[in-house]
Amino acid sequence: MSKTAFEVHDMTVAYQRRPVLWDIDLAIPEGKLVGIVGPNGAGKTTLIKAALGLVPLASGKVEIYGKSYEEQRHLIGYVPQRESVDWDFPVTVRDVVLMGTYGRLGWFRRPGKSEREIADRCLQQVGMAGYAKRQIRQLSGGQQQRVFLARALAEEAQLYFLDEPFAGVDAATETAIVELLHALRSTGKTVLVVHHDLQTVSDYFDYVILLNMRLVACGPVETTFTTENLQKTYGGRLTILDEAAEAIRRQKPLP
Amino acid sequence: MISLSLSEKVMLGTALLGGMAGVVGSFAVLRGRALVGDMLAHAALPGVCIAFLITGHRDLLGLSAGALVSGLIAIGAVTVITRWTRTKEDAAIGIVLSTFFGVGVVLLSIIQKPSTSGNKAGLNSYLFGEPGGMLNSDLIVLAVVAAVVLAGVALFFKEFELTCFDSDFARSQGWPTLWLDLAMLAMLAVVTIVGLPIVGVILMAAMIILPAATSRFWTNRLPVLLLVSGLVGAAAGLLGTQVGRGYPAGAAIVLTASSFFVVSLLFAPQRGVISTLLSEYRLRRRVAEEHLLRALFELGEAELPAVPVIDVQVLRDYRHWWSLDRLLERAREEELIEWSANHVQLTPLGLRRASQITKAHRLWELYLVRHADIAPDHVDRDADDVEHLLPESLVAKLEQELAAEGRLPTVLAEVPDSPHVIGAEASGSVSP
Numbered sequence: 001m002s003k004t005a006f007e008v009h010d011m012t013v014a015y016q017r018r019p020v021l022w023d024i025d026l027a028i029p030e031g032k033l034v035g036i037v038g039p040n041g042a043g044k045t046t047l048i049k050a051a052l053g054l055v056p057l058a059s060g061k062v063e064i065y066g067k068s069y070e071e072q073r074h075l076i077g078y079v080p081q082r083e084s085v086d087w088d089f090p091v092t093v094r095d096v097v098l099m100g101t102y103g104r105l106g107w108f109r110r111p112g113k114s115e116r117e118i119a120d121r122c123l124q125q126v127g128m129a130g131y132a133k134r135q136i137r138q139l140s141g142g143q144q145q146r147v148f149l150a151r152a153l154a155e156e157a158q159l160y161f162l163d164e165p166f167a168g169v170d171a172a173t174e175t176a177i178v179e180l181l182h183a184l185r186s187t188g189k190t191v192l193v194v195h196h197d198l199q200t201v202s203d204y205f206d207y208v209i210l211l212n213m214r215l216v217a218c219g220p221v222e223t224t225f226t227t228e229n230l231q232k233t234y235g236g237r238l239t240i241l242d243e244a245a246e247a248i249r250r251q252k253p254l255p
Numbered sequence: 256m257i258s259l260s261l262s263e264k265v266m267l268g269t270a271l272l273g274g275m276a277g278v279v280g281s282f283a284v285l286r287g288r289a290l291v292g293d294m295l296a297h298a299a300l301p302g303v304c305i306a307f308l309i310t311g312h313r314d315l316l317g318l319s320a321g322a323l324v325s326g327l328i329a330i331g332a333v334t335v336i337t338r339w340t341r342t343k344e345d346a347a348i349g350i351v352l353s354t355f356f357g358v359g360v361v362l363l364s365i366i367q368k369p370s371t372s373g374n375k376a377g378l379n380s381y382l383f384g385e386p387g388g389m390l391n392s393d394l395i396v397l398a399v400v401a402a403v404v405l406a407g408v409a410l411f412f413k414e415f416e417l418t419c420f421d422s423d424f425a426r427s428q429g430w431p432t433l434w435l436d437l438a439m440l441a442m443l444a445v446v447t448i449v450g451l452p453i454v455g456v457i458l459m460a461a462m463i464i465l466p467a468a469t470s471r472f473w474t475n476r477l478p479v480l481l482l483v484s485g486l487v488g489a490a491a492g493l494l495g496t497q498v499g500r501g502y503p504a505g506a507a508i509v510l511t512a513s514s515f516f517v518v519s520l521l522f523a524p525q526r527g528v529i530s531t532l533l534s535e536y537r538l539r540r541r542v543a544e545e546h547l548l549r550a551l552f553e554l555g556e557a558e559l560p561a562v563p564v565i566d567v568q569v570l571r572d573y574r575h576w577w578s579l580d581r582l583l584e585r586a587r588e589e590e591l592i593e594w595s596a597n598h599v600q601l602t603p604l605g606l607r608r609a610s611q612i613t614k615a616h617r618l619w620e621l622y623l624v625r626h627a628d629i630a631p632d633h634v635d636r637d638a639d640d641v642e643h644l645l646p647e648s649l650v651a652k653l654e655q656e657l658a659a660e661g662r663l664p665t666v667l668a669e670v671p672d673s674p675h676v677i678g679a680e681a682s683g684s685v686s687p
Contacts, residue, residue, distance in 0.1 A: 089420050091475075091477055092475070102430075103428030108413075
């Protein structure tokens with residue numbers, strides 16, 4: 001009965017002809033916390049970037065609430081990897097969070113009082129209310145991550161994509177993020193999270209996407225996050241796929 | 256129409272150029288594209304020469320059009336090289352820059368051969384810059400470009416800020432980052448090219464980079480940064496042409512900008528070299544003083560609450576000191592100790608400070624031994640590294656935590672016992 005928030009049809013993504021994701025098919029119902037799990041180089045970040053239109057699709061399509069990404073952009077919140085930006089950039093914490101409202105503002109309009117109120121509220125939600133005027137270079141890793149989360153909250157989205165929000169953060173931040181995820185779920189939002197720590201998957205998420213260049217499994221944690229599926233994800237059987245990708249890149253037939 | 260003397264025109268023109276180069280350059284530097292300005296400038300030279308060969312006269316607009324075309328070809332060449340070969344971007348920029356510049360120098364020598372007709376002196380200014388030849392029409396071009404560029408920055412401020420800080424995030428919101436990047440690049444290209452006859456192709460990059468790098472020392476806000484960069488650039492243009500009269504103007508302007516940079520590097524609060532060294536020095540001095548107070552406290556600890564007089568030689572042997580006499584001198588000035596000839600004694604004020612310091616030290620040691628599993632005989636060194644930086648609130652928290660675990664004596668005599676043998680550390684160090 002619940003709506004499908006995010007759906008991928010037969011998607012293949014390639015970097016410079018080398019495929020990194022093959023024939024992905026999946027559907028995520030609304031209101032789930034979803035962990036995206038897989039080994040390094042499995043294409044987890046690529047899955048998110050493809051969903052957001054940041055990398056071109058070689059084939060297939062992505063749907064957000066049944067429509068194309070371009071039409072549904074306003075429903076999406078994005079938290080990129082923390083290392084992807086220069087934290088010495090001359091902006092304050094509030095400036096960064098305000099960027100979350102830029103998509104709604106559109107061309108030329110500057111953030112005003114109501115946007116600043118949204119930003120401050122979002123900072124409060126991640127426990128960073130006292131830091132609005134800080135320069136971002138003065139933040140610790142966990143605080144940087146919270147600022148990025150606040151910026152995504154300021155996008156006031158329905159569907160959130162978080163790229164490794166738990167990477168290199170302190171315990172307090174990890175707890176804060178988990179609480180935030182639960183709060184988002186309770187208001188009917190859907191959240192997809194690239195996650196590395198297998199031990200916490202069952203605690204944090206309801207749904208899991210197991211990925212290793214292709215989709216291994218996608219479904220509720222209880223039925224999908226099984227030893228068998230994990231072996232398929234992390235086991236060595238996918239080297240053939242890897243070699244095939246490499247051969248395509250080098251344009252030579254498999255031996 | 257404009258009745259300005261030549262020197263007034265030069266001042267106005269170089270100030271306009273410096274100002275807009277500072278503003279546009281700030282975005283280039285923040286986007287990590289500082290070298291692109293350098294490449295554009297060098298790559299403009301063949302375009303200037305070809306435009307001159309075609310039109311036959313030195314007219315800023317015509318030559319600039321030529322410069323723009325060859326600059327764009329150079330950018331295209333860098334894109335193609337990085338995209339289709341294994342050459343990295345910085346190497347590609349270097350290759351394209353020098354190739355185009357080489358072609359330009361060859362063309363320049365052809366134009367300047369005595370056999371060819373016409374007056375070619377004007378083109379030399381493109382190498383090293385010569386604002387002295389500024390015409391009314393040049394000034395109008397500069398003013399129009401400055402107005403357009405500044406209006407563009409004001410209009411697209413939010414979009415440029417977002418693209419420079421996090422272009423993936425910008426794209427996820429649907430911003431056309433490719434076009435925004437191109438707009439920033441176009442502004443950079445136009446400013447660079449109108450600046451060429453004033454500063455010269457070789458030094459133009461400095462006008463793009465120096466004001467932005469200078470203002471970064473003084474502010475952490477982007478709008479302020481843009482303003483300061485513009486002012487620094489304009490001031491460099493004004494002062495450079497005035498102070499450097501009689502010297503090549505391009506060099507004078509750039510050296511003025513460099514001196515602003517050096518001054519900022521040295522004297523800026525927080526980020527400047529001197530302020531960094533100063534706070535380092537203050538920290539060291541505080542650490543040394545805390546070591547002294549703790550040593551005095553520990554040497555007399557057995558006799559507390561009486562404050563014993565301690566032999567300076569005993570103190571000297573207690574641990575390794577870095578000029579103990581100066582340290583004692585300073586502590587006496589601050590009325591922390593009484594010091595006469597061979598004897599030292601803590602004053603009441605000194606005793607209070609000393610017991611606070613020793614307490615923080617021991618609390619931290621206890622914490623390390625208990626929670627970080629560090630062997631008690633190793634802990635003194637580790638504690639020393641951190642304890643001087645512990646904020647008071649953390650010390651209070653440490654105390655609470657250790658007290659809750661029953662690690663502190665219930666009747667807390669201000670300072671808990673040391674978890675290791677006192678003086679053990681001194682045995683390892685050589686006393687002077």
